[in-house]
Amino acid sequence: MPINTVGLDENTSTDEEMDLHHSEFDEEEPLKEKVDEDEQPHDHNDACEEEEENEEEEEEETEEETEEEIRHKIVSQAMENASVPNEIPQIIKDAVLMPSDDSIIDKSNVVRGYDFNSGIDCDKLISGMFNVGFQATNMGKAVKEINRMLNWRLSDEPIAEDDDITDPEERAKVKCKIFLGFTSNQVSSGNREVIRFLAQHKMVDVMVTTCGAIEEDIMKCLNDTYVGRFDVAGHKLRKSGVNRIGNLFVPNKNYVDFESWLQEVLNQCLKEQKEEGTIWTPSRLIARMGREINDERSVLYWAYKNNIPIYSPAITDGAVGDVIYFNSFRNPGFVLDIVKDICEINQHAVYEKKTGMIILGGGLIKHHICNANLMRNGADFSVFINTGQEFDGSDSGARPEEAKSWGKIKLECNAVKVYGDATVFFPLIVSQTFAKYYWKNIAPQTGATPQVKPVTNEELNASN
16 A cells, blocks of 8 residues: 655654665566567567668678779789780780781772872762772772773784684784673663663673663653652652652653554554564664664664664563554564574674673673673673672572573683662772773764863753
């Protein structure tokens, strides 16, 4: 029961009171201990977590130190292995600072581009392409190969025991026979004028092309082809009666006019076939077309004038074939003999002293020329210009080395392939080969002078 302390002095206490005081203290202490025991587990867990975190940090520090020690050991070991302390290890020198064997380098061929600080000289710009690198170098190689074709003479060769031409003057007249092949798009484009220049001055001997080039050359004499865009919607052009060749536009009227023109030619050819027994071949028909168009802008016209055969074994694969088909309803019976043409083109190759091939594009025209040269165990000079790749096994993309394996190019030939658009490369190549040859060797004999046409304001504005 409670103790009554009233009336007692603050500083006095009896034994009983002291005992009671201790008794109360003893009763409170277990409670405090109980409270401490309840709080003890929480404090212990926190301490354990902190201790674990500290241990992990120490382990990470230990790991970092270990990695650093490993790196230090590697570097120290490398430095110990070096011939001289603090030098680059020999193994690195051997790998990175390997000495050069200059004997395999032609030091005359230094990489160098055109310096426009010297002014604008397109001739020097183009002639210097060989030293630029990449396809510019291949273009330079093509220039050298074509110039070898143009300048070769039989008199350059020693007289063999079985040689049928021994007179030096006669041997100097014997040239390399040049085969020029081009796909139809080259005539659709402005390269038609480049090819016409070659035919006009008889700078090539045999041509091979596809049907599209035959029709496009004639159509351009009747109507114009226009520069358009690659990205115009096909359905819009179709509804407008406009045909697209890449970024070139050909109005359908051009084909209509061509059909009317060729129909008259075919009727005359059929009449000669029936009445005179004329055997028409694709090349003979093409020559007749050149004669009938009688237009100096035409490739076919100049080929006819200069007796340059144009072979087109797939002449029916295009508008020419369409008109032959249409005319078979109105005036049937026309026949083309392709066998005679294959015999003729092969004969052009077989007995020549030297032959050269210049082929723009791939497909039929490339193989037809190469196969003709197979008959003589390969051409002596060869230049391909196309965008084809060989990974799909196509003949179009095949490199000259593949043609060598078939015997279509001589094993010792320095054949060249330029990877690129012939509308860009071929005019540049011609400027450094055929054009220079013509103005140096042919024009002086004929009295020809450059036909410089003043540029009008309209043409200047159009070019800008």
